[in-house]
Structure formats: structure tokens, C-alpha cells
Amino acid sequence: MSMILIDGKIVSNSILSRIKEETKSLKANRRIVPGLALLLVGDNPASKVYVNSKKKACEELGFYSVVEHLPNDISESKVLEYIDKWNNDDRIHGILVQLPLPKHINELKVTLKILPSKDVDGFHPENFGRLVIGLPGFRPCTPAGIVELLKYYNIDTSGKHVVVVGRSNIVGKPIANLLYQKAPYANAIVTICHTGGGDIRKYTQQADILIVAIGRPKFITSDFIKEGVVVIDVGINRVEDPKSSKGYKLVGDVDFDSVAPKSYAITPVPGGVGPMTIAMLMYNTFLSASGEIDYSSL
Numbered sequence: 001m002s003m004i005l006i007d008g009k010i011v012s013n014s015i016l017s018r019i020k021e022e023t024k025s026l027k028a029n030r031r032i033v034p035g036l037a038l039l040l041v042g043d044n045p046a047s048k049v050y051v052n053s054k055k056k057a058c059e060e061l062g063f064y065s066v067v068e069h070l071p072n073d074i075s076e077s078k079v080l081e082y083i084d085k086w087n088n089d090d091r092i093h094g095i096l097v098q099l100p101l102p103k104h105i106n107e108l109k110v111t112l113k114i115l116p117s118k119d120v121d122g123f124h125p126e127n128f129g130r131l132v133i134g135l136p137g138f139r140p141c142t143p144a145g146i147v148e149l150l151k152y153y154n155i156d157t158s159g160k161h162v163v164v165v166g167r168s169n170i171v172g173k174p175i176a177n178l179l180y181q182k183a184p185y186a187n188a189i190v191t192i193c194h195t196g197g198g199d200i201r202k203y204t205q206q207a208d209i210l211i212v213a214i215g216r217p218k219f220i221t222s223d224f225i226k227e228g229v230v231v232i233d234v235g236i237n238r239v240e241d242p243k244s245s246k247g248y249k250l251v252g253d254v255d256f257d258s259v260a261p262k263s264y265a266i267t268p269v270p271g272g273v274g275p276m277t278i279a280m281l282m283y284n285t286f287l288s289a290s291g292e293i294d295y296s297s298l
């Protein structure tokens with residue numbers, strides 16, 4: 001049987017067009033326009049690309065958006081002031097601070113300043129805690145996007161062994177916590193491993209579904225996997241490429257060429273998980289605007 005190429009463009013477009021329709025109804029029936037505030041500090045080229053794409057997605061869906069691009073040497077207190085302003089602005093339903101931030105700004109302090117009910121990235125410890133104990137709340141966008149990809153391609157996770165490589169707060173920890181919940185599209189047996197574990201092949205070779213988010217170009221080669229695995233590659237690494245006009249190309253954490261032939265299904269980079277992150281950010285912002293997440297249970 002031939003390998004399935006998991007197309008994040010198709011899945012994200014289908015989610016985005018649904019949000020676009022529902023946004024029209026929200027405007028017509030309740031006079032609510034979803035609003036997203038985006039904060040970018042400094043000149044990280046990848047971050048600039050991401051923030052631009054997020055702004056474009058807002059425009060495409062008919063969301064209200066504001067973008068603040070602040071210089072690298074901006075003070076932490078100024079960043080906190082912007083967040084405070086947006087916390088108190090009824091037009092803003094979601095606040096996103098693009099990470100990473102410059103070293104002199106404390107990311108946790110910034111994250112804690114965002115009202116949990118506007119934390120559409122799902123990074124606030126309250127939302128993270130809600131995820132862990134199975135309460136409603138904003139789910140981090142990339143992990144939520146991975147679940148949507150698996151759903152779309154009818155890849156059942158129940159009782160399957162999911163091995164997550166990477167323990168970041170943005171991907172590794174939340175995707176593990178999403179997938180072992182006793183819930184539909186979850187209920188997996190989850191192992192988390194990471195690069196501090198020496199040779200991790202003894203774990204990854206047992207995976208039915210392998211999710212990799214470590215930021216190391218082409219780290220996972222064919223000897224890390226068993227035949228018939230589903231591979232979700234979250235890595236987006238810029239590597240030098242003299243043949244490209246930009247001087248670089250994007251590669252994942254998985255060596256696609258050697259791993260794909262052994263896989264049942266695999267995400268490419270780019271065009272796999274990447275587009276899902278933005279779709280789920282828009283989804284979270286829509287949920288926030290429509291008031292569909294109940295924050296009264298705490």
C-alpha cells in the first residue's frame with residue numbers, strides 16, 4: 001500500500017473556511033467581530049513571517065486585528081502595558097505574543113499577564129492546567145492542529161502507542177497531555193522521550209504514531225521507526241541552501257526521504273503541521289469571541 005502524505009494545507013483550508021462562514025453568522029446574528037492582537041518584539045525573520053501570516057489570516061476571515069511591532073530593546077514593562085491595554089479592550093478576544101522574546105524579557109511573566117480568557121495560544125498555566133485535568137480551555141495551537149490532522153485522516157489514537165520526541169511547553173508536553181486524555185480522538189498510550197535520553201531509538205521504534213518536535217534538522221532517520229508508523233513532523237528548521245534564492249530551505253526534524261517509504265502516513269515540511277497552527281489560532285480566537293469556552297467552572 002502506498003504511503004499517505006498528510007496535507008496540512010487541505011485540512012487547514014477546510015477549518016478556515018468553516019470559521020469564515022461561522023464568523024459571518026456571528027457578525028450578522030450577534031454583532032460580534034472576532035479580534036486578535038499580535039505582538040512582535042525584535043527582528044527574528046521567522047517570527048516576522050509567522051506574525052504576517054497570522055495577520056493575513058485575520059484579514060481573510062474578516063477578523064479585527066492589531067499588530068504591534070516593537071524594537072528589540074523595548075522594556076519588559078512596556079510589553080506588559082500593551083497586554084494590560086488589550087486585556088481591557090472589548091474588541092480584542094485573543095492576545096498573542098510571538099515567541100521567542102529577547103533575553104531581557106521574562107516570557108513567563110508576559111504569559112501570566114495575558115488574561116486566561118484571551119490566551120488563544122493556550123500557554124497560560126491556567127489553560128495548561130485545564131488541559132491536563134480535562135477542563136474546557138484554550139488548547140495550544142500546534143498540538144490541537146496535530147489532533148485535527150489525525151482526525152481528518154481517520155487515524156485512530158485510542159489504545160495506540162504514541163511516542164512524542166521533545167518536551168517543550170509549546171508542543172511536546174501539551175500534545176502528550178491531549179492524547180492520553182480519556183476522550184474522543186485521544187485515549188492513547190503516550191511515551192515522552194527527548195534528546196537527554198541517549199539513544200532514544202529503543203522508544204521511537206515502538207511507536208504506532210511518532211510525533212517529533214525537537215528542532216534538529218533530519219534527526220529522525222529510518223532506523224528510528226518501525227514499518228507502518230504514522231509520523232508527525234513538527235520541526236521547521238532553516239538550513240543553508242545555495243540553490244534557493246533565499247539562501248536557505250526548510251526541513252523538518254524527520255529525514256523525510258528515508259522515513260517516508262517505511263511509513264503508513266507522514267507530514268511533509270513545509271505543508272504538514274505548519275499551516276495547522278494558524279488555523280487553530282483562528283479557531284481559538286473565534287471560540288473566544290463567541291464565548292464558547294466556559295471559564296466559570298473555576
Ligand code: GUN
Pocket residue numbers: 096097098099100121141142170277
Ligand atoms: N513561536 C513558535 N511557535 C509559536 C506559537 O505557537 N505561538 C507563539 N506565540 N509563538 C510561537
